[in-house]
Amino acid sequence: MTAIAAPRFLQSTVGKKVVMAVTGIILFGFTIVHMLGNLQIYLGPAKFNAYAHFLKSVPSLLWGTRAILFISVLLHVVTAVQLTALAGAARPRAYSFRRWRSASYASRTMMLSGPLLALFVVYHLLHFTTGQAHPHFIKQDAYWNFVTGFKVVWTAVAYVVCMLALGLHLIHGAYSASQSLGLRTARTAPVFKLVAYAITIVLVAANISMPIAVQAGVIKLHVPTEVPPVVVGVR
Amino acid sequence: MNIKLHVWRQKNGADAGKIVDYDAPDISPDMSFLEMLDVVNERLITKGEDPIAFDHDCREGICGMCGMMINGTPHGPRKATTACQLHMRSFKDGDEIWIEPWRASAFPVVKDLVVNRGAFDRIIAAGGFVSVPAGSPPDGNAIPVPKMNADLAMDAAACIGCGACVAACPNGSAMLFTSAKVAHLARLPQGQPERDTRALRMVNQMDAEGFGGCTNVGECEAACPKEITLENIALMNRDYIKATAVYRKERAGGD
Ligand code: HEM
Numbered sequence: 304m305t306a307i308a309a310p311r312f313l314q315s316t317v318g319k320k321v322v323m324a325v326t327g328i329i330l331f332g333f334t335i336v337h338m339l340g341n342l343q344i345y346l347g348p349a350k351f352n353a354y355a356h357f358l359k360s361v362p363s364l365l366w367g368t369r370a371i372l373f374i375s376v377l378l379h380v381v382t383a384v385q386l387t388a389l390a391g392a393a394r395p396r397a398y399s400f401r402r403w404r405s406a407s408y409a410s411r412t413m414m415l416s417g418p419l420l421a422l423f424v425v426y427h428l429l430h431f432t433t434g435q436a437h438p439h440f441i442k443q444d445a446y447w448n449f450v451t452g453f454k455v456v457w458t459a460v461a462y463v464v465c466m467l468a469l470g471l472h473l474i475h476g477a478y479s480a481s482q483s484l485g486l487r488t489a490r491t492a493p494v495f496k497l498v499a500y501a502i503t504i505v506l507v508a509a510n511i512s513m514p515i516a517v518q519a520g521v522i523k524l525h526v527p528t529e530v531p532p533v534v535v536g537v538r
Numbered sequence: 539m540n541i542k543l544h545v546w547r548q549k550n551g552a553d554a555g556k557i558v559d560y561d562a563p564d565i566s567p568d569m570s571f572l573e574m575l576d577v578v579n580e581r582l583i584t585k586g587e588d589p590i591a592f593d594h595d596c597r598e599g600i601c602g603m604c605g606m607m608i609n610g611t612p613h614g615p616r617k618a619t620t621a622c623q624l625h626m627r628s629f630k631d632g633d634e635i636w637i638e639p640w641r642a643s644a645f646p647v648v649k650d651l652v653v654n655r656g657a658f659d660r661i662i663a664a665g666g667f668v669s670v671p672a673g674s675p676p677d678g679n680a681i682p683v684p685k686m687n688a689d690l691a692m693d694a695a696a697c698i699g700c701g702a703c704v705a706a707c708p709n710g711s712a713m714l715f716t717s718a719k720v721a722h723l724a725r726l727p728q729g730q731p732e733r734d735t736r737a738l739r740m741v742n743q744m745d746a747e748g749f750g751g752c753t754n755v756g757e758c759e760a761a762c763p764k765e766i767t768l769e770n771i772a773l774m775n776r777d778y779i780k781a782t783a784v785y786r787k788e789r790a791g792g793d
């Protein structure tokens with residue numbers, strides 16, 4: 304018998320899922336914090352811009368976070384590609400006729416929702432972080448960028464679609480991670496499911512509300528009581 | 539009843555294979571699915587054609603030999619039912635039935651619907667055992683086993699190794715099978731001494747056989763004729779992670 308006991312963790316299908324789960328949870332955690340921070344858009348430009356300024360105030364923290372996120376995305380994507388290749392090699396020939404019994408749509412489309420999220424992240428960074436994909440970018444005015452950015456109808460629609468894809472990815476992924484990490488038991492599974500589903504639904508709903516609120520005119524450029532119009536007007 | 543069959547025919551491992559259509563008239567709803575195939579085969583033999591090869595043995599759902607994709611799902615449409623326990627009353631007159639072998643590179647087709655499931659045997663041989671002095675039988679109840687553990691071990695041990703989980707999985711993963719074997723022994727005191735190495739060896743062998751990874755889709759659990767649960771996979775993941783963490787090269791013998 305050639306089976307060996309030496310662990311080959313990162314080469315193993317179990318270890319690769321642990322990598323997916325750990326990096327996925329890091330990204331999930333980030334999207335939650337990111338959503339909570341962005342909800343301050345409802346508090347007006349002063350609060351929102353102060354928050355945006357605060358985020359960039361400690362360079363070591365900013366770049367540390369960015370490094371962790373970048374490495375997580377990289378490992379998540381590379382491992383996803385590896386697992387997909389393994390799955391393809393394990394079933395080189397598809398069934399002529401296939402009927403799913405229980406597999407959810409979300410679980411079968413992780414390799415569609417995932418890559419769409421990767422494209423979204425690139426667009427999102429060019430849009431709100433660096434500004435190349437933004438029609439009226441002003442470096443120091445996050446509130447202005449937010450509102451003028453989402454005033455563009457197709458941009459608002461694209462964000463809503465991508466957030467639905469995020470929901471699809473996480474409605475499977477967030478709960479799936481507990482299984483990959485071996486944390487699920489008959490007793491804990493319902494708890495993980497409830498927490499994963501609840502956070503995912505709140506996350507997606509809150510994120511989607513923002514572009515919609517701009518389109519609906521609930522979030523406006525001019526909030527006279529807090530910021531005189533001149534401030535917004537200067538470029 | 540009259541049935542139309544679309545059956546995968548493949549002469550041997552080297553043959554490309556294809557779906558061939560057969561009419562199966564005058565089928566009794568009381569026949570089992572395999573009896574229906576027997577009738578179709580008798581008619582083929584009478585006509586001088588090659589009968590459809592399929593695996594079967596006990597025909598009572600306990601040996602795990604039978605197994606084929608029936609209308610796109612392993613062992614057919616009924617929950618917790620092997621192909622041999624499926625009856626034609628689960629279909630209606632005029633139905634079309636698609637029959638294909640398990641599709642996995644680790645389960646090469648031998649002929650038609652027969653696949654080689656030797657990969658499962660090698661996974662078991664890698665660690666699905668306990669080492670005990672094989673002398674006279676020990677006293678009953680000499681080793682106390684909590685009732686719950688005994689029950690959970692029995693549930694996992696119900697796995698008949700048919701391969702439906704692999705066939706059902708969109709990734710061709712064998713984790714439900716392997717985890718049932720890991721969990722069965724991990725739940726019992728006799729399984730503890732080799733618990734860590736078992737998880738490592740069996741997962742290593744499973745990967746070496748070319749099965750895919752689990753993405754927690756749950757199709758295996760739904761297809762399993764013995765209702766093995768995903769909870770076993772969580773246990774195997776847990777055991778594998780822990781065994782990796784506590785592994786010491788100098789204690790691992792030759793490995
Ligand atoms: C905002 C970005 C993303 C977040 C928050 C996220 C989150 C997650 C989480 C929590 C999991 C579950 C891990 C597990 O079950 O072990 C997961 C799995 C997965 N993700 Fe992502 N992910 C993101 C981006 C991506 C991208 C860009 C891709 C593809 C290129 C991708 C592909 C996958 C795949 C294939 C899985 C495994 C599916 C499965 O286990 O069923 N993800 N993701």
Ligand code: FES
Pocket residue numbers: 593594595596597598599600601602603604605620621622623698
């Ligand atoms: S022939 Fe034994 S389980 Fe079906």
